[in-house]
Amino acid sequence: MLVKSGAFAIEQLSEALSANAKSNKLPDGVPQGALHLCAEQLSQSYDSQYGGFGSAPKFPRPVEIQLMLYYSKKLEEAGKSGEAKEGLKMVFFSLQSMARGGIHDHVGGGFHRYSVDECWHVPHFEKMLYDQGQLANVYLDAFCITNDVYYSSLSRDILDYLRRDMIGPEGGIFSAEDADSSEHEGSAKKEGAFYIWTSKEVEDILGENATLFKDHYCIKPLGNCDLSRLSDPYNEFKGKNVLIELKDTMALAQKYELSIEKYLEILGECRQKLFVTRLRRPKPHLDDKVIVSWNGIAMSSLARASKILKGEADAMKYNFPIVGSDPNEYMEVAEKSAAFIRKHLYNEQTRRLQHSFRNGPSKAPGFLDDYAFLISGLLDLYEYGGGIYWLVWANELQNTQDELFLDRKGGGYFNTQGDDPSVLLRVKEDHDGAEPSGNSVSAINLIRLASMVSSSKSDYYRQTAEHLLAVFETRLKDMAMAVPLMCCAADMISVHSRKQVVLVGQKPSLEFDSMLAAAHSSYDPNKTVIHIDPTNNEEMEIWEDNNSNIALMARSTFAADKVVALVCQNFTCSAPVTDPKSLKSLLSKDHPFVV
Template sequence: MIGLLASRVDREERPDVDKVYMTYVSALYGGGGWPLTVFLSPNLKPLMGGTYFPPDDKYGRPGFKTILRKVKEAWDTKRDALEKSGNVVIEQLRDALSAKANFQDVPNDVAVLYVDQCVEKLASSYDPKFGGFGSAPKFPRPVEDCIMLYKFRKHMEARQESEAQNIMKMVTHTLQCMARGGVHDHVGGGFHRYSVDECWHVPHFEKMLYDQGQIANVYLDTYVITGDEYYSSVARDILDYLRRDMIGEDGEIFSAEDADSAEYEGAPRKKEGSFYVWTSQEIEDTLGENAELFKNHYYVKSSGNCDLSGMSDPHNEFSGKNVLIERKPGSLMASKYGKSVDEYYGILGECRQKLFDVRSKRPRPHLDDKVIVSWNGLAISAFARASQILKSGPPGTKFYFPVAGCDPVEYLQVAEKAANFIKEKLYDASSKRLHHSYRNGPAKAPGFLDDYAFLINALLDLYEYGGKIEWLLWAVELQVIQDELFLDKQGGGYFNTPGEDPSVLLRVKEDYDGAEPSGNSMAAINMVRLSSIFDAAKSEGYKRNVEHLL
């Protein structure tokens, strides 16, 4: 902050602050990303900014030290012009964000039209070899699979079976490639943030709570449609990882695990993926007579296996190391070893358990034990839905580590305990407002739109799949407060922030479903669900609001 101080903002704790300056950088430079660097005047107006700057000049890009010198020089010589420019940009952004929509030319079938266009666009970017939509880096983006599954159901209702099966093939192939890839933690469960290559192999090893909840729900949805236990097993894998590693004593669900960790106790620095990668020798020493079977199944090589793509390890950071990936179906490998599928998978499960025990003795990545309401909402939803959906599995189903194979009712208990934590620790019963996050007490940041919308969705799932009326009543109460704090009664839709903090210069409405669904899309779904639950008078109110939003 020029002329004042340097400040770092945690974008997870203060997404409202992050959104203001990300909007500024995206508007000026055509795109943004993290880490985000913005230089501000003492009155918090942005002067200039960008994404990542290397420490020193490199690859034709100025380093951060060079940037600092240039910014100081500009501040010393052109201060008035810089401040005036910052004020003008913020006012222009404010005007653009408050512009009213013109509905005169919107066709009646707008929803059908745009869903079709979205599905066509996704289908055109589908990777038939490795699954997923688009190229590297590949993110597991559940919102994409969700809209494809929605379109699958519409095709089936219209008896357009060929079109339906084509879409389902894209989704199932994508989910299978993700689960077989290194982006999936085969030893401990759960999914890493994204794959740096096109084949879902070498990931950025961070694990985020918002990914786990959404990905689990997509696998649950696919299981409901296909009846294939492969998808229910992956959903259990994710939820059992959360239960094992990411839940506190009072039921709160933590935010993330870092990508970096020390290679050994006392190592001078941390390295990405150290906790998760293996040498061939480590696997041989741990697994003994089953090492060869395991190595063949997970493509483990003495030279390291990060060679499937030129993008997997361009700087040879993982030379001699292996990121586990399944390249051939288990049934084929079982036949090769002359074993039944059950016996083969049993051996793999025992091997993963042994490696898990060895891995548990390594220095762990840092656990971000911050509790974020919106992300807990996404996870609560998955646990609540799993508690009923997974009851439909055939009796006597076998489970292999890291899947625990618990009674699905235990998932409902996890969901209810997490919801109760939020109600007790992050909800003010007198004002009926939420706090955004908790760590050793509630943070000062108020609840944002995502916190209300994602939690309401979770409470509706708790009510629908668990049956307790208290969750529905709380959802209704929170919807009232959400409308009071965030609803734009003239322009339609919801702002991200309550607009009560003058230091947050813009009230933004988010309509983009990215790594997380937008608060507005989740709010629309919530109101459709609420309108279907209540009688005519109350139902009409929800319908009016959702139609205005859409």
């Protein structure tokens, strides 16, 4: 009897957690309604004093930023620039507040997991790879919108931290660094010991520049973890300081009678001295697992940075911990991560992934998130200038994902494979939390893939995405704030025609690189970039098989000494352009399209 009732309970729970779609697509108006509702709910939870959405403890939750950026773009396109600017103000203030707060590791780069207080000051000091990748991406988006190097510098800050501390010898990117470490060898571990400073330590290390540095980062003799009653309720950080910027940088430069450039240079030199001192402390434990899903997230931001950061001024000056390297180096890191996964965690015969790697592949098979996040990263690898083979692999992985996780009858994806006997319940996850859900990311992947291929394959991808989103209709209508990225996906699929930027020319070349950077210089989530080299027979064969229209377009527009760009939408294309400035202009406004 007990066994029967237990089995019945599991069956009922399974039905509740594995919802089926009532129809094959969302009703008209639901995508726009969900997007508006989510933005409205986030706006109501916005903290106008300290930035961010919601109260302490405060997590970055980049999917909220993504939603607000996407919604602001839609408002701008609808001619509601005033409302769009209000949303952007919330985003930019939140991004700035996080960057100035203690949740940001000012000395070594990157971001901690969350802030225990409302003012982004005292963090839980763990550093997670999925946070770094997502935050780098939203700072890149902010740079695309504003052209303000404050945001591009922060994306570099994060990615340079990853390059320095989190990459294995073969290119796999590690998972996390712990919060706890010892103050000195042999002592008990304490939260944040590696990252915090006494006033005297700073004075001894920095000498004549200590006063300026302490002023800038609010360092006090008795410690500074008293900004909120939540910052240090148990006096764990008494006498200690977590670096935070509370004062205006320009005003401080004037106070010390320095140019802003010289002032920032001194701060960078001081941070580097603290960094060198910090290296002599016992380090937090490094979780050196290479997890496929999190590598996919990081891969995306690295690939995007390789082109978006080309929009920075040539004379740009960087200060420690930012390296200031050629943006192309980020693409190299992204491709090494992808190559590591292909070599160690992908079976070429079965076309299946394993979940993670540490001293060998894990026994655990890949989960939905591993496939979805890796596909997303591979699509960015291709769109931002990587080889066509990354796009081919993304298509292969999508086929495997559908085979293993897709509910063909009910719609949407289960989190786990159906042949795993250890799994009692197969759940369709929708919550976009610290990480986005595999279903939200999959919906966007399918929309992107549908815009790259043609005919029945494109129709299949689109219909699969529509069916997936229909599964979560109730959630989108009633609890939109729980699924911000899914709200974006629902709106994306309702867009009548996705914009395509097609670049045709010989690769690789500096000219092609510049045109790719121009294609990605503006923020537009409803844009697909396709690049093709008609002199590459293998590449042309792939396009002939998957989208013969693109192959035909490439042949007809190819010019041996130029890179030709076309912007296409609604089955019509712009007149071809052959220089980055013209392409940027074409993408920045609603140009008339000509056949």
